[in-house]
Amino acid sequence: MASASVLYISRRQRIALLVSVCLAALAMPLAFTGPALALSAIHQSLGGSPVQLNWVTNAFMLAFGACLMACGALGDAHGRKRVFLGGLLLFVLASLAWGFAPGIVWLDLLRLLQGLGAAAAFAGGTAALAQAFDGAARTRAFSLLGTTFGVGLAFGPLLVGWLIEAQGWRSFGLLLAVVGGLAAVIGALCMRESRDPQAAGLDLPGAATFTSALAVFTFAVLQAPVWGWGSARSLAAFAVSALLLAAFIAVERRVARPMLDLGLFRYPRFVGVQCLAAAPAYAYVVLLVLLPLRLVGVEGYGAAEAGQALLALSAPLLVLPLLAAYLTRWFSAAALCGSGLLVCAVGLLWLGRCVPGTPATALAWPLLLIGSGISLPWGLMDGLAVSVVPRERAGMATGIFGTVRVAGEGLALAVVGAVLATLVGRGLALAAPGVAEGTVSQAAQSLATGGLAQALALLPGLSAETLLQVYGLAFNHLLYGLAGMTVLTAAVVFAFLRETPAPSGPAVLGEA
Template sequence: MAAAIAETPTGKMPILMAVCLAALVLPLSFSGGAVATPAIGADLGGSPTALNWITNAFMLTFGSSLMAAGALADQFGRKRLFMTGIVAFAVLSLALSLAPSILVLDILRAGQGFAAAAALAGGTAALAQEFEGDARTRAFSLLGTTFGVGLAFGPLLAGFLIELFGWRAIFLSGTIIGALSLLLTAKRMRESRDPDAIGLDRSGALTFTGTLTLFTYGVIEAPEIGWSHPIVVLALLGAAAMLAAFVLVETRSARPMLDLSLFRYPRFVGVQVLPIATCYCYVVLLVLLPLRFIGVGGLNEVDAGLLLIALSAPMLVVPLVASYLVRWFSAGVLSGTGLMLAAIGLFWLGRVDPASSGMAVVLPMLLIGVGTGLPWGLMDGLSVSVVPKERAGMATGIFSTTRVAGEGVALAIVNAILAGLAKARLAAVIPQHGEEVAKAAQRLAMGDVRGASTVLPNLTESEIHESYAVAFQHLSIVLIAITVISALVIFALLGRAEAKTSEAGGEAFKPNQSTARTEP
């Protein structure tokens, strides 16, 4: 990181710092919100579903609007969209720090996701215009490192802020960082546009957002009101209809938001599996584990943040190691091997008592972090190297959307699975309380042991802890299965002998006349 800063042209240093500040606050918003959820629930109340939306609302809007934000940046100006996004993010962060209820907070978090997408899309596009050649590589390397720092130390910073000032300070910090970013870019960043931009693919953006929104809503509501409830059934059917409409719109569009023809390349399909796999073996843990450490293990926010460093700190080192290892091993083999290591870590973590701390949880989290770090450091480069050069821009957009949107969907699915497993375990212990068991399971999935005890006062605390331990162990099996299957797919699609040739953009990926289209 120091080398990248030292070699950055002095006049462009403030621009790079501004975009990196924006990149820092995004993972802080993600992981910080997860750490703050128990404190927010204690202060504002709210059902487990409402508390789930604290994180899911942000990830849903962020993921669904990222591609659309990139198109708007090309049309209306990269600097304009970046600054608009930062201003909106700072204002919404201030409003979040003053939120009077959980409903208002969830709504503001959704707005914050849209603002984050605008800031990230505008900022990265602006960096690409400001820097060229090796300087551009160094700038984006520093940007990626900043993301890693935010993920690694976000929970710890959030813990300190909550301990010293309360949960509202987490969102207020977004306002402060946003203001600093604006001061650095207001006069220094150049405006740039794509003169050939034809605007936003509105039909594609609406159907894509509708698909994610309806699916996430249905999955989050299902554990509380039941999978057969008309609202849940209609939401999931609506998501399926929206997805079909999205595919139809994109295949007929002359300038689609997502060019689905890229999925004709098997290796490109393999690359899309990588962010999905890391969602289930790593990203969901950034939300689940703080709730576990605080609500089930009884730790305070600072101690929970310190423990989570074991999970995220490898992201600062392992991706760099992976970039050297590709000299001797294919990226597909390294990525698949990393996922298998993460699966072993998940197996280990699933058998640790939820009340444990120290090395008992540090070692499996370190193994998960190291394993995930191998594909994490390679998949961005793979996303553009496994398709013809003229398709690289669209490939990057699809990959980014898969990564961010997949995180929101994975969180919703995993929370629903954990609630369902907790319900099954509690029902086996106390079968005569059907409705109360469902409510207690929702509380337990959020790590709220006290809330579960209040709903089921006949159960002892040890029985509730055991129910959570069994549910989490069974959840780990689901996560392991997804991770291992993903690793096998990666080995099959990206681990072949010709990997080095194709990763270099060789003839193996030269499109035929029926699929070739030049991106702007």
């Protein structure tokens, strides 16, 4: 295939490509954070159980994370531009249909389609960027991509909150369709087709087993608080997901051109990058869903007011990712990423001391610390991801990295939500010892997903103050656990990423 210099002769072409991919990337955080702010309104309009409401968020993340590697392989084999534009088309159509969803199940299915389209657009777009930019220019391009995510995360909740209060939750789909459609138009005009001439096509058995394993595991985690973590159904679902994962590994070891090159995991820097990719999921991203549920559903904030509160959490991503790329002139990536994660852990511990009812101005400081800490690795992760494989396998590299990051976000949301429901359930069982276990479990699920009114209806013997105390204690313990995981990840990043690769490092990896 033609080189990048032939594909994109002029600087204007490269800039137009970057604008198109960044616009597509801007739609991703909007699609992710918006439903969390709209969940209470969606429940009032369409009803649904706590698990069905959880899938409004998790369906998008599951499809996005599970399909990224497959979409990256499709882009390498059949053309990155084709996959990019096809993904945007699906994303736009599903977003337009959002406004006409007749029920919660239909809405969940549309979220699956949005996630699939987003995966194709992201995998094709980032692989195309890796073909068009080299060296320091590539680092700047991917740092700008990270900053674009920051713009969506910083102002997305504010914009979506205002839109929901002004026009209703169904108008949110139109916003996504406009952003995605604009990205598609620019991409169709400026993007040049590229592919890996040695690609063997989609590894269908690998894609099927991986997606199935991730879907079954996520479903098991979401259902575990309802079924019981040690129940036969939960254990059976976890066992099925483990068998599917083992089948995926067996398939990948036998395929000539696998979707996931397992040999790459022998290299410490590659492993370090994947650990870094997973860190924002439980150190930062879960808060983008948990905090709106807490602020709107439990503490009674309006959607726009909650969006303003979240601004402190995401605003640092507007500036600090680019600053991190600049600081690599003097500091190693390991030092910047590990230090950022430690700062983030301090912010999580601080936030854990904020009980329900804490003024928004007091919440702003720990949220600002968390956002500042996560911004340092955020600006370096994408560039690191494509630096550990040959350029012609950029689709695979972005697919692996994006899958770890986004699938990690989806799994983290499912696990953290389930753990919060379990902790709340234990607190409610102590506060209402005579209530049936099923009723307590249902109330805990409702409270964990922001349904304070539903929990009060199920437990009329408990006051709102008691429920807030139980919820606040469970939320705080959860944050302490997330802080501990973040510190552990920082230690792994310090150890694995401090190794300096040889100049021929990417080629060596590619030969593995």
